[in-house]
Amino acid sequence: MAYKINQKKCIKCGACVGACPVGAISYDANGNVVIDPKKCISCGTCYAVCPVGAPEVQ
Ligand code: SF4
Ligand code: SF4
Numbered sequence: 001m002a003y004k005i006n007q008k009k010c011i012k013c014g015a016c017v018g019a020c021p022v023g024a025i026s027y028d029a030n031g032n033v034v035i036d037p038k039k040c041i042s043c044g045t046c047y048a049v050c051p052v053g054a055p056e057v058q
Contacts, residue, residue, distance in 0.1 A: 002037050002058055003046060009054035016046035016055060 005016075005025075010033055017025045017033060024039035025046060035046070035055070046055040 001042050003035055003055045004058045005033055006054045006056050009052050015049045019045050019049045
């Protein structure tokens with residue numbers, strides 16, 4: 001189980017970037033907010049703080 005941000009839903013508000021306890025979320029070179037699957041511990045915090053439900057379990 002891993003979380004991935006649905007780019008069609010994400011409004012790039014940045015709330016999840018600061019909320020992730022392991023620093024797995026960042027902006028990529030294109031300005032999209034992405035999750036590093038190697039760091040993600042699937043805690044669900046990004047989903048909890050996201051206003052649009054963009055982080056999805058893949
Ligand atoms: S599920 Fe948790 S560890 Fe994974 S990206 Fe979201 S906040 Fe970070
Ligand atoms: S909290 Fe949701 S809308 Fe905001 S940057 Fe993260 S995934 Fe995108």
